[in-house]
């Protein structure tokens with residue numbers, strides 16, 4: 296198999312609240328022979344605060360990173376959905392619009408024409424590595440548990456940067472997890488907004504949105520949730536207890552990064568996947584993951 | 597005899613916000629598809645389609661002083677679903693940038709405070725780390741208690757860093773922030 300190499304832009308969350316995303320993603324990429332070279336001295340993409348303040352500032356922070364990555368000529372892979380969105384929006388703006396390109400050169404002092412590709416890790420694993428190569432690594436099938444795949448906003452919208460064929464009903468994570476023998480469920484809230492960006496500023500609204508998502512997942516029969524965004528993860532996981540208290544309802548839904556599930560299925564050590572960092576304990580669910588065949592033999596006895 | 601009334605509207609405000617006409621402000625025909633999928637609509641005084649209408653009509657004060665422009669969480673649902681490709685989140689960003697600091701409604705004032713603190717951290721450090729962010733924001737907004745009880749657990753799980761890892765070359769950041777600072781001094 297040819298070696299796949301990328302420039303890796305981790306973003307701020309993967310250094311702290313989403314260390315488990317980074318750990319599991321690196322472990323899985325390693326197992327699949329995907330090479331990630333971290334962009335040296337990367338800076339924050341500016342997130343919502345930058346584009347809510349100045350469009351040029353938001354574009355310039357992203358372009359500054361991309362311009363530094365340009366020498367490697369590798370695609371830039373971004374695991375955080377929010378960073379992915381910001382970098383991709385800026386990349387396309389520079390690529391398609393000469394006046395933006397000019398303005399960015401003035402602001403950053405760097406020439407960057409938008410010739411790199413900005414990619415999200417989910418799409419890289421499914422499209423570049425491919426489902427067949429993923430299937431080859433599976434040691435343990437993850438049957439026996441219903442998984443709700445939750446995508447949130449920023450991988451799906453706006454349309455120009457969406458990594459999905461159908462931004463209203465993405466299937467990439469489902470395809471990936473089905474390859475591991477898991478059972479994704481169909482449910483309506485896959486791309487509803489969880490309100491993570493406002494969890495500090497207007498927590499009431501954010502808790503309501505997150506609560507609606509957890510509640511719908513539960514109602515649809517989910518035993519756990521799989522995500523591909525660090526903001527969604529921390530909102531659904533870290534605040535789940537608060538929402539349970541507020542709504543007087545029990546969810547008990549562990550919120551995995553999809554890369555953690557891949558690692559589990561590849562038989563990688565749990566510690567290397569950061570599973571001990573999850574707030575809602577996954578212990579019960581981990582015991583229930585089994586091959587569907589095994590489940591049948593057990594119940595036949 | 598029925599008479600049609602002509603209403604003169606002031607298009608200058610929309611043109612100020614979007615001089616190149618990139619966001620299709622005047623294509624909006626008020627179908628409300630944007631508002632029906634908007635997560636903040638329930639909490640807001642103005643719904644997204646109404647914000648666009650205010651801008652079309654040049655009703656500057658109502659648009660600039662609405663809570664909605666701060667409650668908008670930039671989820672991009674409206675623009676993705678709009679049949680006329682009206683870029684509502686971009687219009688809202690431009691409105692936020694045009695509002696003077698003291699004119700933000702009190703109930704949503706934490707949003708611009710958060711943004712300021714966040715950007716200041718980037719300007720100084722190049723990266724944002726949660727602990728620095730939360731403590732600076734809490735001081736700025738005088739809201740010292742939300743989430744404090746989560747710190748010990750997050751530390752134990754290795755989800756908070758006391759000392760962030762920082763990028764080496766930060767000089768260009770100063771240049772970027774200087775060059776994008778608006779003439780208004782905001």
Ligand code: SF4
Nearest residue numbers: 624626627628630678
């Ligand atoms: S969906 Fe588009 S056309 Fe319809 S009301 Fe909203 S902005 Fe206007």
Ligand code: SF4
Nearest residue numbers: 634668669671672674
């Ligand atoms: S981007 Fe803002 S206005 Fe549009 S749907 Fe999301 S919250 Fe509502």
